[in-house]
Amino acid sequence: MSESVPGTPPEVFAPVEVPVSPAQPPEEVEFVQLLTPEGERVEHPDYSFDLDDEAIKGFYRDMVLVRRIDAEATALQRQGELGLWASLLGQEAAQIGSGRALNAKDMVFPTYREHGVAWCQGVNPLNLLGLFRGVDQGAWDPKDNNFHLYTIVIGAQTLHATGYAMGQQRDGVLGGGVDGDAGEATIAYFGDGASSQGDVNEAFIYASVFNAPVVFFCQNNQWAISEPIDRQTRIPLYQRAAGFGFPGVRVDGNDVLATYAVSQQALKRAREGSGPTLIEAYTYRMGAHTTSDDPTKYRLNEDLEHWKLKDPIERVHAYLSRHAGVDHDFFDEIDAEGDKIAAELRAGCLALPDPQLTDFFQHVYVEETPQLAEQRAQYAAYAASFDGEG
Amino acid sequence: MTKITLGKGINAGLRAAMEADPKVVVMGEDIGKLGGVFRVTEGLQKDFGEDRVIDTPLAESGIIGTAVGLALRGYRPVCEIQFDGFVFPAYDQIINQVAKMHYRSMGKIKMPVVIRIPYGGGIGAVEHHSESPEALFAHVNGLKVVTCGDPVDAYWMIQQAIASDDPVVFFEPKRRYHEKAELDESVPPALPLHQAKVVREGADATLLCYGPMVKTCVQAAEAAVEDGRNLEVVDLRTISPFDLPTIFASVKKTGRAVVVHEATLSFGPGSEIAARVSEECFYHLEAPVLRVTGFDTPYPPSRMEEEYLPDLDRVLDGVDRVMGY
Numbered sequence: 256m257s258e259s260v261p262g263t264p265p266e267v268f269a270p271v272e273v274p275v276s277p278a279q280p281p282e283e284v285e286f287v288q289l290l291t292p293e294g295e296r297v298e299h300p301d302y303s304f305d306l307d308d309e310a311i312k313g314f315y316r317d318m319v320l321v322r323r324i325d326a327e328a329t330a331l332q333r334q335g336e337l338g339l340w341a342s343l344l345g346q347e348a349a350q351i352g353s354g355r356a357l358n359a360k361d362m363v364f365p366t367y368r369e370h371g372v373a374w375c376q377g378v379n380p381l382n383l384l385g386l387f388r389g390v391d392q393g394a395w396d397p398k399d400n401n402f403h404l405y406t407i408v409i410g411a412q413t414l415h416a417t418g419y420a421m422g423q424q425r426d427g428v429l430g431g432g433v434d435g436d437a438g439e440a441t442i443a444y445f446g447d448g449a450s451s452q453g454d455v456n457e458a459f460i461y462a463s464v465f466n467a468p469v470v471f472f473c474q475n476n477q478w479a480i481s482e483p484i485d486r487q488t489r490i491p492l493y494q495r496a497a498g499f500g501f502p503g504v505r506v507d508g509n510d511v512l513a514t515y516a517v518s519q520q521a522l523k524r525a526r527e528g529s530g531p532t533l534i535e536a537y538t539y540r541m542g543a544h545t546t547s548d549d550p551t552k553y554r555l556n557e558d559l560e561h562w563k564l565k566d567p568i569e570r571v572h573a574y575l576s577r578h579a580g581v582d583h584d585f586f587d588e589i590d591a592e593g594d595k596i597a598a599e600l601r602a603g604c605l606a607l608p609d610p611q612l613t614d615f616f617q618h619v620y621v622e623e624t625p626q627l628a629e630q631r632a633q634y635a636a637y638a639a640s641f642d643g644e645g
Numbered sequence: 646m647t648k649i650t651l652g653k654g655i656n657a658g659l660r661a662a663m664e665a666d667p668k669v670v671v672m673g674e675d676i677g678k679l680g681g682v683f684r685v686t687e688g689l690q691k692d693f694g695e696d697r698v699i700d701t702p703l704a705e706s707g708i709i710g711t712a713v714g715l716a717l718r719g720y721r722p723v724c725e726i727q728f729d730g731f732v733f734p735a736y737d738q739i740i741n742q743v744a745k746m747h748y749r750s751m752g753k754i755k756m757p758v759v760i761r762i763p764y765g766g767g768i769g770a771v772e773h774h775s776e777s778p779e780a781l782f783a784h785v786n787g788l789k790v791v792t793c794g795d796p797v798d799a800y801w802m803i804q805q806a807i808a809s810d811d812p813v814v815f816f817e818p819k820r821r822y823h824e825k826a827e828l829d830e831s832v833p834p835a836l837p838l839h840q841a842k843v844v845r846e847g848a849d850a851t852l853l854c855y856g857p858m859v860k861t862c863v864q865a866a867e868a869a870v871e872d873g874r875n876l877e878v879v880d881l882r883t884i885s886p887f888d889l890p891t892i893f894a895s896v897k898k899t900g901r902a903v904v905v906h907e908a909t910l911s912f913g914p915g916s917e918i919a920a921r922v923s924e925e926c927f928y929h930l931e932a933p934v935l936r937v938t939g940f941d942t943p944y945p946p947s948r949m950e951e952e953y954l955p956d957l958d959r960v961l962d963g964v965d966r967v968m969g970y
């Protein structure tokens with residue numbers, strides 16, 4: 256005879272079904288897709304892409320340009336001009352789709368790889384290079400472009416985003432609009448690896464219980480340095496949201512129409528005051544983790560070949576040329592624009608002035624302490640003693 | 646005799662400890678197939694399996710918290726924190742749990758956990774990858790804190806740390822991972838874990854240093870010969886507890902001491918040493934104890950790190966000043 260605990264629904268005792276592995280090949284992964292890898296538009300019952308072909312051309316341009324900027328930065332690192340670079344190769348659609356869904360008042364909290372989102376927000380790519388060249392630690396003003404500093408400590412920014420969203424909520428700037436354009440939201444970027452951090456899970460809880468206007472945008476690029484996604488989770492990441500009490504959705508992270516549509520809906524929900532959403536953008540890290548990494552140590556070339564067929568840019572190229580009557584002049588112009596931007600970026604990088612250590616003592620506190628002032632003066636005198644020695 | 650690097654010395658020491666004791670497990674991020682971002686655990690997973698060389702989820706509090714549980718179950722976990730700046734999500738587990746378990750249980754529970762942390766600057770890294778947080782651990786009662794300055798010490802000290810029934814925070818000078826030395830595994834270690842080592846004898850002043858600064862100080866001492874100065878260099882090796890007898894003996898002999906570390910000046914290890922030396926060696930001192938250290942700012946962007954870090958010139962400047970009294 257089975258006894259049931261009063262008041263507890265029997266489903267609670269049902270065993271949890273664990274999928275074999277969350278790292279299924281993308282064909283078998285259920286996600287929102289609006290443009291196939293072959294460049295064909297497809298319908299989805301819950302999401303649609305409402306902009307015209309001009310907008311798609313704009314997304315194409317964004318993706319090509321950020322890929323070009325990214326390639327230039329990698330080259331600069333190889334030539335010793337940057338200490339490090341974290342490439343976004345393969346993740347352009349996830350970043351441009353979500354980035355272009357943002358409104359002017361929405362706020363972004365990035366990791367260290369969101370160069371595409373930075374582009375959408377109008378951050379000068381040279382600012383990103385400063386951090387990787389080692390002349391500063393991301394000295395841009397987050398208020399200028401509603402783009403917070405890069406955060407390298409994994410997961411920390413998800414709590415910052417949640418707190419910022421709680422501030423938006425307390426400022427009474429949510430809801431009110433009919434078109435979803437009113438209100439403000441915050442978006443937090445993080446990786447599949449980050450989903451294991453306590454901070455990220457705490458952010459989910461805070462966002463949930465306070466119904467904060469925050470969108471958690473996880474780029475599941477299948478890898479956290481050398482660790483595959485199944486070292487972080489046994490269920491698809493987007494499904495975690497349900498346990499925290501808010502919606503989760505998985506989107507084809509290499510489909511810029513879908514990432515745009517899904518992000519737009521989640522942001523709208525947040526701006527209206529309906530609370531957080533978790534978006535899992537299913538994508539692939541096509542390059543090394545960073546320029547310091549050697550992925551041949553831990554992953555197969557086969558996977559890479561497979562994912563090359565899902566390239567986020569190629570599919571938009573195919574769509575535009577086949578279905579939107581776009582000719583090669585358009586594509587050539589963008590390539591040429593990319594080369595020009597890259598050349599300017601390179602020149603700007605080489606011209607970045609080397610920082611002076613003495614300039615950095617002043618920024619430890621709002622007002623330099625007497626002890627720090629003394630240290631700075633001592634160091635300046637010491638450094639001056641070498642002047643003229645060559 | 647084999648030629649090893651400091652990194653390979655730790656690798657070989659881990660291997661020896663794992664061979665000697667099946668309860669030794671190694672855990673951390675990317676330590677399996679990749680062998681860690683510095684390749685310190687290279688080959689261990691292949692040889693000891695995934696149960697003993699554990700690639701953990703990306704969560705440092707999880708690494709240390711589960712290590713506590715493993716230790717309670719009779720294992721001897723060796724945890725790798727990928728970089729110095731990333732130990733802080735685990736700080737609560739280290740400070741409130743690992744450090745206090747023995748005390749709280751009145752000695753009934755032991756915590757033979759080793760926490761390996763590559764530390765220090767000089768590798769041109771982005772922020773959070775060049776920190777020297779040793780004082781933040783040395784200040785915590787219940788933790789032991791050590792750091793190796795050469796490949797042979799790396800090989801033996803990691804094994805001694807694993808053998809310790811107290812928790813040990815094991816700082817590895819990452820910019821010295823590629824330093825080379827000859828190792829003869831058949832010769833037992835010259836010193837116990839918590840003893841300092843006089844690496845160069847001298848008479849005029851003592852340089853007290855550890856980890857990445859040992860090489861810098863030895864070079865400075867060699868350069869000082871040209872100025873007619875004969876400096877003693879002591880590799881402290883152990884920060885908590887300090888080996889005070891060795892420090893005192895050297896300073897009483899030379900009458901002058903300069904402490905050198907990358908960590909920030911204020912409240913750094915040098916502050917404690919200066920206090921102890923002035924209490925114990927007061928009548929032998931010809932000059933106050935001086936410190937040559939990182940400045941009291943966060944670690945700067947890498948283009949300035951050479952100015953921030955004590956180098957040969959700054960050590961010699963410290964020597965000039967301590968000799969000037």
Ligand SMILES: Cc1ncc(C[n+]2csc(CCOP(=O)(O)OP(=O)(O)O)c2C)c(N)n1
Pocket residue numbers: 368407408409445446447448449450476478479480540544674703705727731734
């Ligand atoms: C707290 C913390 N631990 C470890 C690291 C080292 N680290 C840098 S990136 C990374 C992997 C991150 O993976 P994921 O979250 O999937 O993001 P991705 O790099 O794939 O974009 C690790 C372990 C870190 N930066 N911060």
Ligand SMILES: [Mg+2]
Pocket residue numbers: 446447448474475476477478479480
């Ligand atoms: Mg990842």
